[in-house]
Amino acid sequence: MELKFDRLTKQFGNKIAVDRMDVILQPGVYGLLGANGAGKTTLMRMVCGVLNPTSGDILLDGYDIDTLGENYRKLIGYLPQDFGYYPDFTAKEFMHYVSALKGIDKKSAKLKTKELLDLVGLSEVANKKIRTFSGGMKQRLGIAQAVLNDPKILVLDEPTAGLDPKERIRFRNLISSFSKDKIVILSTHIVSDIEYIADTILMMKGGQIIINSPSEGVTKEIDKKVWRCRVPQNKVDIVSSKYRVVNLQHEDNNEVSLRIVSDTKPDENAINVDPTLEDLFLYHFDDMVSL
Template sequence: MKLVFENISKLYGDFPALSGINLSLENGVYGLLGPNGAGKTTLMRIMTDLLKPSTGRVLLDGKDIALLGADFRRRLGYLPQDFGFYPNYTAEQYLLYIARLKGLTRFEAKKQTGDLLEMVGLYEKRGQKLKGLSGGQRQRVGIAQALLGDPDILVLDEPTAGLDPEERIRFRGIISNLSRQKTVLLSTHIVSDLEAVANEMILLKKGQVLTVQKPHDLLRELDGMVWTVSVSCKNERDFAKKYPCSNIMHDGEISVLRMLSREKPHDEAVSERPNMEDMYLYYFGG
């Protein structure tokens, strides 16, 4: 299976939310990363056929998804940033309802609902009303509804929002297991989640794709550019103005700055291994 974006652009009035997007996605997890306003949600809504592009088209195995209609939607699972739910439904009732909307038989709906609630760790909460669940638990219900119908394509917009560390680890495991048979497009501001599960990273800025690379290749670009420097607190501001800093820690009167620089920024600077926060600062900071 192949999903292709051909010269996708989207205008809101004179504002270009997306410009000339060309991508080819196959089975695996694609992490979509960019600052607020980069066009991530717009791209995801076009990919799900909820929003029409101003120019270009999205092809599934060579066929325009706009023409495939319901046949495409049956192969799609989508978790928007804010998914709608009925607060007085139980977790089980909600998933059964969504399953029927997706065209599952009563038997399939019942079986998949139970299996997915087990997968996301909510089977024991299946009879609890959604309004009584925590934000993280409701988000797990949202992930489960995206998986109903065993879709070939998963589009997940900020799926780890509200999840605690244990829930995020569970989510990573679910996505990693699914990635062998599905195409997953995943957007999140938690860059460590993308590093853990993404086969490829799509970096989006001001509506344009900057690059598409594997996480380790993106980090390799920063080799020799990441440093930590310990300075007195009174000199911290001067360094922070001169160099992009991904982290600043304070220890008494000493400030420890993690910064990016092509040259050694200080005689006592220590070279560090790049991480995803450094990469984000390199591409999107400033």
Template sequence: MELTLDRLTKQFGARIAVDRVSAMLSPGVTGLLGANGAGKTTLMRMVCDVLRPTSGQVLLGGRDALSMGDEYRALLGYLPQDFGYYPDFSALEFMRYMATLKGFSSRDGRARSVQLLDEVGLADDARRKVKTFSGGMKQRLGIAQAMLNDPAILVLDEPTAGLDPKERVRFRNLIAGFAQNKIVILSTHIVSDVEFIASRILVMREGGFIMDGTPEQVISQAAGKVWECHVEAHLAEEMSARMPVANVRYAADGHAVVRVVADASPMEGAQAVEPTLEDLYLLAFRDAGIR
């Protein structure tokens, strides 16, 4: 099964939010990286048939998704950036309600809800009202509801917002296992969300794809553009103000190691080092701000 984006475009008045993007997506995790405002959410809303494209198509197995209607939507799982919930429902009640909307019988809906709440670490909180949940707990509930119908296509828009580091690891492991025979699109501006689980990365900027490939292929585009500079500690802040600095590591002897992303050596004595996905992200958006 393949999901094809064919010259997909969305225009709001004079502003083009998504500009003729094309890609063919296969089972596995595709990470969609981009700064806020790059067009990621608009693109994902079109993939999920929440927003109609100005032009272009979404095709599933060669069939137009819009013409498939409910048949296509039944194959989808979607977690938007701000998913809606009923605050006075318990987590289990909310899951069973969503299961009913997706056509589950009462018995099957309850069993599936209990299973997923356990998988996302909410089994002990299943009878607590959602309004008492932390932001991270609500996000895990959102992930659970998106997976209710065992979707063939799972679309996750900034899914780890509000999760602590331990929860992020749990989420990544959950998605990696789920994606073995599913198409998963994970949109984020947080590099670590996709660094270890994505088999393919699309980098989006100003409504279009500017990079596409495996993590290794994408990272290779930053080769020869990442430098480490050993400087006196008081110079590190000055460097951060005038060049794209990925990281500063201070030493006890009053010196610092400054990691800089730049096309050429930023100073005498700088050493070229192996790039990471975070370096690549900084390179792609160095003049757009880091958000």
């Protein structure tokens, strides 16, 4: 299976959200990183057929998805950034409702609902109304509905935003369990959410993919560009104004330990340290995000 973006472009008035993108995706987990406004959600909506491109094509195994029509939509599972649910439905009722929308027969829907609610840890609250659920429980229900039709292409847009660390870890494990033989696109600006599960890192900026690399070794670009040094407390602001400071930690002797991403050595006492995906993200987006 191959999903191809061929000079894919989406423009809203004078703003180009996705700009002549050329990417080929095959089964695996793709972590789509980018700051807010990078074009991630627009891209996801085009993949799911919610938005039409201004120009360019999305091809599945060489066939335009518009031509494939319903046959393509049957292969899609989608958890949008703002997941809509009916608060007075129970989890089971909601799953049956989504099953009907996806054309799944009642017998299969009943079996699949039981299987998936158990898998996402909601079997004990299957008959509880969704309005009583925590944010994490709602997100787990969201991924359950997304995979009801056993999709070949699973699209998850900011799925862990607002979740506590424990729920985020559980959610990442769920995504991994669903990823076999599928193209999974996980769009987020939370670096740690994809650091452990993505096979490939796609980094998006200004509507274009600026990095398309296997997760292993993706940080080679900034080898010898991540530094650690100690500076007096009164020099922190000066250093921060000149360099990308990824992290700072106050020491007992009125000094501050700084982690810096820089093409050049920021201080005579600075030493190189191993780069992380977060370092790489800040290297490209320090002008667009704040820690």
